[in-house]
Amino acid sequence: MRRLLLPLLCALGLAAGTARGAAAAPPTVDFGLAKCAHCVPLVLLPDYAKGVTIKPTVFTNGNDVLTALLSGSIQIAQVTYVAYITAIDRGFHVVAVAGQIGGGSQIVLAPSLHVPAGDWTALKAAIAKAKAAGKHFTIAASRGSPQDMDMRGVLAKHGIKVGGTVKFVNISDPATESTALADGGADMICAVDPFATEIRASKTGTFFAYPYDQAGGKLANVILTSPKMIHDHPALVQATVDAVIADNNAMMADHAKWAAVITKVTGLPLHLSKLAIKNLYPDVAMSRARVLAIAQEMHTLGYIQNDDTKAVSAHLDYRFLMKATGKTEKQLGG
Numbered sequence: 001m002r003r004l005l006l007p008l009l010c011a012l013g014l015a016a017g018t019a020r021g022a023a024a025a026p027p028t029v030d031f032g033l034a035k036c037a038h039c040v041p042l043v044l045l046p047d048y049a050k051g052v053t054i055k056p057t058v059f060t061n062g063n064d065v066l067t068a069l070l071s072g073s074i075q076i077a078q079v080t081y082v083a084y085i086t087a088i089d090r091g092f093h094v095v096a097v098a099g100q101i102g103g104g105s106q107i108v109l110a111p112s113l114h115v116p117a118g119d120w121t122a123l124k125a126a127i128a129k130a131k132a133a134g135k136h137f138t139i140a141a142s143r144g145s146p147q148d149m150d151m152r153g154v155l156a157k158h159g160i161k162v163g164g165t166v167k168f169v170n171i172s173d174p175a176t177e178s179t180a181l182a183d184g185g186a187d188m189i190c191a192v193d194p195f196a197t198e199i200r201a202s203k204t205g206t207f208f209a210y211p212y213d214q215a216g217g218k219l220a221n222v223i224l225t226s227p228k229m230i231h232d233h234p235a236l237v238q239a240t241v242d243a244v245i246a247d248n249n250a251m252m253a254d255h256a257k258w259a260a261v262i263t264k265v266t267g268l269p270l271h272l273s274k275l276a277i278k279n280l281y282p283d284v285a286m287s288r289a290r291v292l293a294i295a296q297e298m299h300t301l302g303y304i305q306n307d308d309t310k311a312v313s314a315h316l317d318y319r320f321l322m323k324a325t326g327k328t329e330k331q332l333g334g
Contacts (some may be wrong), residue, residue, distance in 0.1 A: 028053045029236050032065040032074040036174065037194040037276045038101040038220060040265040041251045041258055042078055048246035052239040058265060060173055061142055069094070069224060075233075076225045076240050080146045082303075084222050085295045088311050089304035094224050096291075097320045098241045099333070100248070102218035102281040105147045106196035107154070108205035110187050117207050120158045126187070127165060136167035140177070140186035143170040144303070146220050151190035153214030153297055178204045194268045194276035201272055210279070215293035218281055230317070241284075241320040248282040284325075286316055287333040 031054050033042045045054040059065045062080045069077040070092055078100055087094045109115050115122045130137040139155075139162065141148035152162060162168050169186055171177050178199045180186040190211055191199055199205040212218050223244055230237055251258040255277055262273035295312045298304045318329040325332065 026051055026053045027233075027236060028055060029076055029240055030074040031056045031076050031078075031240065032059055032068045033057070033078040034059055034062045034065050034080075035266060036104060036192045037197075037262050037266070037268075037273070038104040038280045039078055041247055041261055042100070042244070043265060044250070044261060045240075045243045045247055048250065049243040050239060052236050052243075054240060054243060061145070063144060066224075069226070075229050076223065076237065078221055079224050081216065081219055081222050081291055081294055082144055082146055082149050082298065084224055084315075085291075085298055085308060085312055086144065086304060087224075088315060089298075089306055089308050093227050095227055095230060095315050095317050096222045096224055096286060097230075097237060097317050098223040098244055099219075099284045099286045100221040100223055100244060100282070102220045102283050103210075103212075103279050104193045104220055104276075105150050105190055105211050106193065106200075106279065107151060107188060107190050107208045107211050108181070108196060108199050109208045110181050110184075111203065111206050113187060115206075115208065118209055123188075123208070124158075124160065127160065130187075131165040137165055137188075138167045138169055138186045139188045139190075140169040140171050140180055141190040142172060142174055142192070143168075145192065146216070147190040147192050147211070149294065149298065149301075149303070150211035150214055150216065152301055153216070154209070154211045156301075157214060178202060181205045193279050194262055194266055194273055197272050197276040197279070198268055201275070215297045216290055217287075219287060219290045219294065222286065238320050238323060242324050245284050245324050248284060252282050284321060285331075285333040286318065286321070288313060288316060290333075291316065 029052055033039045035058050043056045045056055062083045065077045066079050066083045068074045113126050127137045174192045174195045177189050177191045177195055181204050200207055259273040263270045292309045295309050299307050318332050318334050321332050
């Protein structure tokens with residue numbers, strides 16, 4: 001009987017060891033990001049993840065990423081600060097755990113306008129000309145995106161009100177922005193890179209300004225998750241934030257690698273990807289003052305129903321950044 005049991009016990013022990021080995025495999029985090037020049041480097045997160053397997057999924061835009069996060073199909077997401085504030089306004093339970101990158105926006109004009117770069121007087125004259133002719137001056141962006149908010153903020157600063165002669169058109173897919181300029185569907189677009197760079201290179205549009213002279217500055221993307229994820233799996237959130245920081249550092253150190261991943265995901269020619277990088281500013285800090293300024297501007301412009309500054313501030317969680325960087329909350333923008 002002993003001789004019969006011994007092989008069986010050995011087999012059971014081997015199976016148990018195999019099961020323990022399988023259980024020891026790194027846990028998985030489903031991560032979502034949008035298809036833009038400053039977002040797509042995050043497809044390389046698996047290369048920098050330690051103690052966790054990160055599975056990145058690329059979505060058409062930030063709104064789709066946020067929808068995926070809220071539905072539970074992903075656990076951590078790269079979205080815009082505008083999307084984060086909108087989610088808070090609508091009562092969704094989300095927490096910002098790290099910044100990611102800034103910049104990536106350009107205002108481009110239809111070449112037929114013949115408005116010089118930075119000449120707001122000439123732009124106002126073009127708007128007045130359209131009004132005199134009984135036409136709209138059409139501006140466009142992806143509604144609810146940083147480009148949309150930045151453009152409206154800059155226009156307001158220069159005394160240009162959206163409405164009446166100045167008509168807004170939504171472009172949900174940034175890849176089609178050049179078409180809107182080419183077919184006369186828009187006179188001015190605040191476009192996201194790398195598509196903005198592509199528009200300029202193709203002569204479909206001419207550069208007018210970077211829209212950073214407004215409340216949010218260059219602030220663009222943030223890493224978002226749920227309170228439940230933080231409560232149940234803080235180590236996975238920490239590991240993901242660590243990977244985002246490592247990814248950012250790698251992109252800053254190796255622009256060739258950064259350009260290559262932009263080209264791979266977006267299909268943009270490599271030389272244009274290299275140009276787009278010049279308008280991108282990796283930064284994992286979360287500037288509380290800038291974020292709250294965006295929230296206030298969104299409320300003023302009617303993008304959100306409530307003054308959400310207190311709630312937005314309360315859902316900025318600096319603990320993971322502090323642990324990853326060794327910096328204080330104040331040093332990280334808090």
